[in-house]
Amino acid sequence: MKVSRRVENLPPYLFVEISKKIAEKKAKGEDIVSFAIGDPDIPTPSHIIARLCQAAQDPANHRYPESEGLPDLRQAIAEWYQRRFGVSLDADKEVLPLIGAKEGVGHIAFCFIDSGDIALVPDPGYPVYSIGTMLAGGKPYYLPLLKENNFLPVLESIPANILKKAKLLWLNYPNNPTGAVADLGFFNKVVKFAQQHNLAVCHDGPYTEVAYDGYQPVSFMQADGAKEVGVEFHSLSKSYNMTGWRIGMVVGNPVIVDALRRVKSNLDSGIPLAIQYAAIEALTGSQDCIQEHNSIYQRRRDLVVDLLNRIGIEAEKPRATLYIWAKVPQDYTSVSFATALLEEAGVVVTPGIGYGKHGEGYVRLSLTISDTELAKGLSRLAKWYSARSDSRKKK
Numbered sequence: 001m002k003v004s005r006r007v008e009n010l011p012p013y014l015f016v017e018i019s020k021k022i023a024e025k026k027a028k029g030e031d032i033v034s035f036a037i038g039d040p041d042i043p044t045p046s047h048i049i050a051r052l053c054q055a056a057q058d059p060a061n062h063r064y065p066e067s068e069g070l071p072d073l074r075q076a077i078a079e080w081y082q083r084r085f086g087v088s089l090d091a092d093k094e095v096l097p098l099i100g101a102k103e104g105v106g107h108i109a110f111c112f113i114d115s116g117d118i119a120l121v122p123d124p125g126y127p128v129y130s131i132g133t134m135l136a137g138g139k140p141y142y143l144p145l146l147k148e149n150n151f152l153p154v155l156e157s158i159p160a161n162i163l164k165k166a167k168l169l170w171l172n173y174p175n176n177p178t179g180a181v182a183d184l185g186f187f188n189k190v191v192k193f194a195q196q197h198n199l200a201v202c203h204d205g206p207y208t209e210v211a212y213d214g215y216q217p218v219s220f221m222q223a224d225g226a227k228e229v230g231v232e233f234h235s236l237s238k239s240y241n242m243t244g245w246r247i248g249m250v251v252g253n254p255v256i257v258d259a260l261r262r263v264k265s266n267l268d269s270g271i272p273l274a275i276q277y278a279a280i281e282a283l284t285g286s287q288d289c290i291q292e293h294n295s296i297y298q299r300r301r302d303l304v305v306d307l308l309n310r311i312g313i314e315a316e317k318p319r320a321t322l323y324i325w326a327k328v329p330q331d332y333t334s335v336s337f338a339t340a341l342l343e344e345a346g347v348v349v350t351p352g353i354g355y356g357k358h359g360e361g362y363v364r365l366s367l368t369i370s371d372t373e374l375a376k377g378l379s380r381l382a383k384w385y386s387a388r389s390d391s392r393k394k395k
């Protein structure tokens, strides 16, 4: 049997590889502390689960959902955008619920990318932007996100011949994996650039609610004219610890939203109804959990970055996201450093190269790890560092 070239050419999905490695170590009885995956350890708030259970008991919710989602859910999403960002959305034409943001991020390429077309993709970046592009027969053109540019792409440096073939511009702020944030000034510039070059902007914003020190990230949809050129993907995964329930949304330009609705209606049958009711509860119920979770992550962020800095590893405290983007020490690559930490300290971090060429020189640590595991992981890192320093002194 021969699989398609499309599948043959797919790189292994980064986190599947990491999960496999952790499982192998655990099967051998090794005690591993993982800072690898951005999957909240804190449970979904109880009022959301209560609504999910109640809705699951109703036989009306045992049947096929509509792929475009419940009207009440689309309305709840539109109202949430209005309350949170002051952005007005037409719940029927400008809002589409998704089976997690990842699903829509992957499928949107089928709406805009024909064979040989280009999508402009941040590097380092969430792998699905480039993989979706490749599955649709297109080519990613990578936009380096460099520290000296505050991890924002330099749009002016994209060559004219690339811009001619480019259909989509991917952006993601607050950013995974760098933890960088963007302001409205940048997003306004993006809108103008997209208008000039006839690009559809796909902004991926699942971390706008995970922020620290009182900072409130903006939405791309707040930029002047954003709705004319683009959409924003969002998710309940990180805001409400709902990664396991698989629910997200895309909002914005009605032509883009409709194109994705058409693709999806041919591929999936929507989100289980009980989960849609849970999402309505999440978006319309008490929002106290967001601050509660953020204060937990903020405390963890401070512990991790302070320890890293103490052991000579350069890392800044991000204003948002669940991630610490740390420089690897001299004499290591991102893979050799991640491997050393796994083999010598029993600690898993994600090598930056997994997010693209410009992720080299960094590793990512996620804050979605229980306080006990976090303390254990940090103490292992400290011990690893002092053992390494001792052995260097002896040489």
Ligand SMILES: Cc1ncc(COP(=O)(O)O)c(C=O)c1O
Pocket (backbone or CB within 6 Å): 038, 099, 100, 101, 102, 103, 105, 126, 172, 176, 204, 206, 234, 235, 236, 237, 243, 247, 248
């Ligand atoms: C940047 C980014 N976009 C999208 C997603 C996927 O979110 P969801 O769980 O809604 O599929 C993630 C998950 O880690 C992410 O980091």
